[in-house]
């Protein structure tokens with residue numbers, strides 16, 4: 001039978017009508033789930049950002065009979081223009097795992113018993129107050145998330161910093177983008193990218209720096225592929241420590257030894273200067289040169305402190321500094337052939353090529369994370385390839401609202417919604433908007449995340465409230481922090497949607513509303529704020545994290561600061577928060593605009609979004625009448641930093657002779673607590689494994705699937721080998737996805753961090769292997 | 773940790789498929805199926821480069837062109853079981869057989885053949901140039917003796933996990949990592965042809981969940 005095109009389309013249309021939401025294929029093997037009573041019902045589509053990665057795709061969620069039943073890409077959202085990845089498409093199934101936490105639980109004589117949520121909230125408030133009265137204001141802490149909604153983070157900060165007067169507010173985004181922030185602050189004086197995803201449609205060359213974008217930011221990656229297909233001469237260069245799906249797609253993969261990206265970046269600058277590729281006009285007008293401290297340590301000991309100091313240098317001094325980084329010298333450090341370093345430099349140096357660099361965890365989870373961020377900015381600044389369409393040093397963020405909630409709201413110990421606690425004006429502003437005495441806000445930052453969990457272990461912190469994150473899987477050097485959390489007089493409150501290793505250590509579990517079961521906003525990697533309405537009801541007594549905090553705040557006597565009603569609290573919270581960002585550098589869209597649109601980019605000035613910052617053609621905050629205005633720094637310039645190569649905190653040696661690298665796979669989001677409850681994702685990658693190079697596996701005598709014991713100075717773990725799988729590490733390195741709570745790889749990792757950003761390095765520590 | 777759904781029947785005994793599918797292919801690749809402690813399939817998605825190369829090489833027009841010339845029924849008629857190498861359905865010129873790579877002159881990139889008045893299907897694995905190692909010519913339609921062979925059912929189409937979501941990849945990816953070869957262009961089978969391949973990374977949306985594996989559900993230990 002031959003179908004003509006029209007007949008085929010007709011048949012296809014019948015097929016897709018069958019596939020619309022609610023009417024699952026009858027009689028098929030997946031189809032054992034319950035059907036909605038009364039058939040498919042009327043389907044309404046409602047917009048929301050995706051629950052998962054920092055790309056921030058716009059989704060349309062199909063709703064029928066009060067249940068989310070389908071997802072399609074939102075064609076009105078410029079992030080993804082109607083396309084999603086497999087996590088987004090199946091995201092709504094994560095709402096309906098059978099073991100959803102729907103009631104509050106309180107530990108009584110060692111066992112968790114169900115209680116009404118109001119009783120659990122009473123206990124949380126009592127315990128918080130009692131701990132604070134007995135041990136002081138800094139004995140209580142809040143640990144949140146880049147998956148908090150913006151209102152979640154805002155009320156947490158207001159309660160803890162404004163009302164309770166402690167700077168013990170941190171979020172898991174410390175583990176994911178703190179180095180990106182300190183990189184931006186030190187190079188530009190203002191956080192978050194100058195460019196936007198539209199850069200992908202203009203760049204000629206993409207360099208991914210230690211960034212497996214094909215799996216971690218898939219929708220952006222395939223936008224690159226489709227540009228390469230559509231436009232002549234587009235190239236993707238994968239600069240990596242292991243072969244990944246991104247390497248499979250790249251035009252060229254350049255492998256470097258872990259940590260030596262620092263040396264290679266400097267070498268690229270050396271070559272750019274040597275070959276006279278420096279954009280002199282740009283550098284003279286818009287750049288100043290600086291150096292900071294060296295030999296800055298790794299933070300593996302308790303109470304570690306460090307503060308950098310900047311010294312201005314001149315171009316000649318910078319040139320002299322780069323003498324140590326000739327391609328030939330750097331080849332010896334990095335294993336990257338000098339020719340390839342020169343090739344990379346020539347791409348950045350060629351004035352007719354637009355270059356976009358992408359990075360995420362490879363550069364941020366790095367004991368010199370701030371430095372490597374600075375160094376990649378250096379490259380772009382030397383050649384002036386920045387803040388114009390297609391020329392973009394682009395720091396991607398991992399979580400859906402790491403930017404929106406953690407970076408912009410400032411849910412980190414040193415931050416306020418505008419500025420930092422150390423700054424008196426910033427404290428004044430916060431006190432005024434929050435209606436608290438300015439003395440409430442402590443001018444001294446307290447604990448960053450790793451130190452906060454150390455303080456919990458030591459007993460300096462006795463009460464911790466954890467929301468929307470799973471630190472008992474994700475903390476590096478995990479065993480110490482789990483033992484700490486389990487100590488007798490520690491009180492741990494966990495708000496979550498499913499049982500996890502973190503709820504296992506909780507004294508109180510609060511059932512949380514998830515994603516579209518509440519109203520809220522996220523903020524993605526390209527300064528885009530995305531509002532979602534409550535689309536379905538939360539199950540049982542589940543309550544939004546925002547409202548949980550407000551309930552506790554009211555119980556502690558802060559009605560004045562938290563006056564809102566449960567019927568309408570997101571809009572007033574947003575409008576209050578927005579006051580912190582008034583002005584053309586960070587103006588946020590009003591609630592009514594957010595509610596209507598599929599995301600709005602800030603600065604949102606006079607009804608217009610800002611796509612490229614620091615460029616007067618796009619950015620109304622530019623005031624200097626020049627072609628660029630880097631207004632974040634007092635000298636109105638972007639800062640180039642002389643930052644040396646320094647080795648990793650722990651490198652392979654005789655005894656522990658392998659690198660251990662950890663990360664994600666496309667199918668699973670972080671610790672898998674949501675995606676493992678999505679059938680298709682779980683079935684695609686049901687459990688974790690350790691990737692080993694085939695030659696190393698042969699030496700060890702293991703074949704695919706056999707068990708390998710991974711041993712570090714901190715702990716050990718036995719898991720199946722994956723040889724020649726999707727990712728293939730180089731010889732002497734193993735890689736483990738961390739989504740699987742049955743294989744807690746973070747018991748093996750090291751809690752060393754970047755002394756400037758305090759972000760731990762999950763990509764490098766030393767292990768040895770045994771056949772199990 | 774993993775709980776197998778006993779009631780998930782995929783239309784044929786699993787063992788049949790494992791025996792019929794894995795053995796010849798494992799032999800072909802010089803490997804052998806091993807009992808392992810891992811739930812993650814052997815050969816887990818390691819040949820993705822083929823897909824990306826195909827996306828780059830295939831002319832844009834061919835990514836969406838359609839001839840409607842082949843149907844799934846015709847496709848399976850050439851196979852002993854789903855996943856087996858199809859037999860060669862046409863006469864092969866004697867002069868041709870001395871050099872098997874000549875097959876690729878039509879089946880490497882596809883395109884219209886005046887000789888057969890049809891669009892040639894594209895092979896997903898052009899790097900294996902000894903085509904007749906697996907693909908047999910047909911000299912007679914007569915069986916030597918009758919056989920009691922039964923095949924399993926072909927993977928069902930459109931098994932999305934929920935309405936509007938992209939269906940997972942229902943078959944093993946071994947030797948078929950290049951989605952573009954079979955699922956796009958005028959030589960593609962109409963029922964499985966798509967025209968959105970320009971985005972290039974099929975597995976961004978389509979997860980590999982072969983129907984020959986039992987479905988499991990996550991439960992905490």
Ligand code: SF4
Nearest residue numbers: 050052053057085088
């Ligand atoms: S997980 Fe990321 S890439 Fe995938 S749909 Fe969600 S936001 Fe988009």
